[in-house]
Amino acid sequence: MKKTDVIVLAAGKGTRLKSKTPKAFIKLGPKPLVYYSLRTFQNNPGITNIILVVPKNKQKVALRLIKNNKFKKVSAVIPGGKERINSVNNGTKHISKQSSYLLVHDSARPFTTDLLINKILRQLKNNRAVIPGIPVKDTVKYSDSNNCVRKTIKREKLYQIQTPQGFRTDLFLKKIKNRKLGRSIYDDSFLVESNYKVKIIDGESINFKITTKEDLRIATKLIK
Numbered sequence: 001m002k003k004t005d006v007i008v009l010a011a012g013k014g015t016r017l018k019s020k021t022p023k024a025f026i027k028l029g030p031k032p033l034v035y036y037s038l039r040t041f042q043n044n045p046g047i048t049n050i051i052l053v054v055p056k057n058k059q060k061v062a063l064r065l066i067k068n069n070k071f072k073k074v075s076a077v078i079p080g081g082k083e084r085i086n087s088v089n090n091g092t093k094h095i096s097k098q099s100s101y102l103l104v105h106d107s108a109r110p111f112t113t114d115l116l117i118n119k120i121l122r123q124l125k126n127n128r129a130v131i132p133g134i135p136v137k138d139t140v141k142y143s144d145s146n147n148c149v150r151k152t153i154k155r156e157k158l159y160q161i162q163t164p165q166g167f168r169t170d171l172f173l174k175k176i177k178n179r180k181l182g183r184s185i186y187d188d189s190f191l192v193e194s195n196y197k198v199k200i201i202d203g204e205s206i207n208f209k210i211t212t213k214e215d216l217r218i219a220t221k222l223i224k
């Protein structure tokens with residue numbers, strides 16, 4: 001079987017959530033937010049190795065969570081970096097030997113389904129990079145600095161992009177190693193899109209990212 005690694009990112013602060021606890025360790029129902037993605041990847045037979053990236057002062061807490069829940073696929077719990085891309089980069093150091101595919105996932109998305117993961121893995125057989133996206137439904141406007149409309153954007157070709165994002169491991173490792181430092185990096189596929197085709201597949205609305213207090217309230221209702 002092909003080896004598939006997943007980097008689960010949980011090293012963010014959660015500034016927009018305005019909480020003291022780092023976002024991934026805030027309780028969603030009975031468990032910390034990061035628990036839900038770990039459980040999904042642990043139970044998905046297509047995943048062979050999980051690398052968990054957390055804030056430095058949460059490594060012990062994370063190790064206990066993994067032990068208590070028998071998340072045996074987690075081979076490394078490592079500290080994150082300043083920006084998301086630095087956390088991803090730290091994670092890539094622990095990818096297993098002869099890994100074929102790599103998924104990068106935000107633990108801030110607790111409701112990722114096996115259906116979505118399996119679709120990405122299937123598409124990786126014919127594509128080097130595969131990302132889930134949802135076509136933009138609302139009208140989109142571009143504003144000036146005073147919150148006034150400058151223009152209306154055609155939404156026909158616009159997508160809201162989610163994680164997990166999937167890559168051929170060798171390609172992703174090459175691209176992250178050779179990235180230009182100091183340039184803003186929007187997501188993981190941004191590293192490869194200027195040279196390679198990145199396939200967008202249908203994302204899922206339920207796979208939303210918990211960013212604000214309102215998102216957390218909605219997620220708490222869904223868990224119940």
Ligand code: CTP
Nearest residue numbers: 010011012013014015016082083084087107108
């Ligand atoms: N992340 C990370 N390391 C960072 C920044 C972000 O591992 N230095 C992770 C977060 O834990 C999260 C994912 O990247 O799972 C997406 O980031 P985001 O939703 O922006 O989370 P935060 O950065 O924690 O939130 P905020 O931007 O509001 O501070």
Ligand code: MG
Nearest residue numbers: 012013014084
């Ligand atoms: Mg952030």
